[in-house]
Amino acid sequence: MFVYPSSIDLSSRTLRFLARHLRSRRMEIGTRWRGLTAGRQALLALAHLRCGDTHAQLAAGFRIGITTAYRYIREAVDILAVLAPHSPGR
Numbered sequence: 001m002f003v004y005p006s007s008i009d010l011s012s013r014t015l016r017f018l019a020r021h022l023r024s025r026r027m028e029i030g031t032r033w034r035g036l037t038a039g040r041q042a043l044l045a046l047a048h049l050r051c052g053d054t055h056a057q058l059a060a061g062f063r064i065g066i067t068t069a070y071r072y073i074r075e076a077v078d079i080l081a082v083l084a085p086h087s088p089g090r
Contacts, residue, residue, distance in 0.1 A: 010046055018042035021079050035064045036072065044069065045076030 022038040036044065044062055047053050053061075059069040 010043075010050065015039065015042050015046065018046065018076060018080070021083065022076060025075070025079060035068055036062060041072045041076060045073045048073050049077070 016039075019037075019039040019042040022041055026034070026038060034041070040062065044058055048055075048058055055066050055069045055073070058073075059066040062069065064072075
């Protein structure tokens with residue numbers, strides 16, 4: 001179990017998977033600096049998806065701005081969407 005200011009049951013495999021893809025994306029776009037590491041960004045996004053925590057709650061818990069929390073979650077969701085298996089004919 002990983003913990004942020006609340007707690008969330010989450011496999012370390014899931015967290016590492018998303019963090020790895022976020023790191024790759026950061027290298028791809030040439031990001032120099034971020035308020036959170038890729039691992040913390042993954043935890044932020046997964047906390048939102050798993051627990052439904054609001055952007056404001058997550059921003060306060062991770063000590064970042066609400067807009068930054070929104071952008072980090074959006075980026076992670078976009079990555080997960082690209083990685084999701086697609087059914088033929090859809």
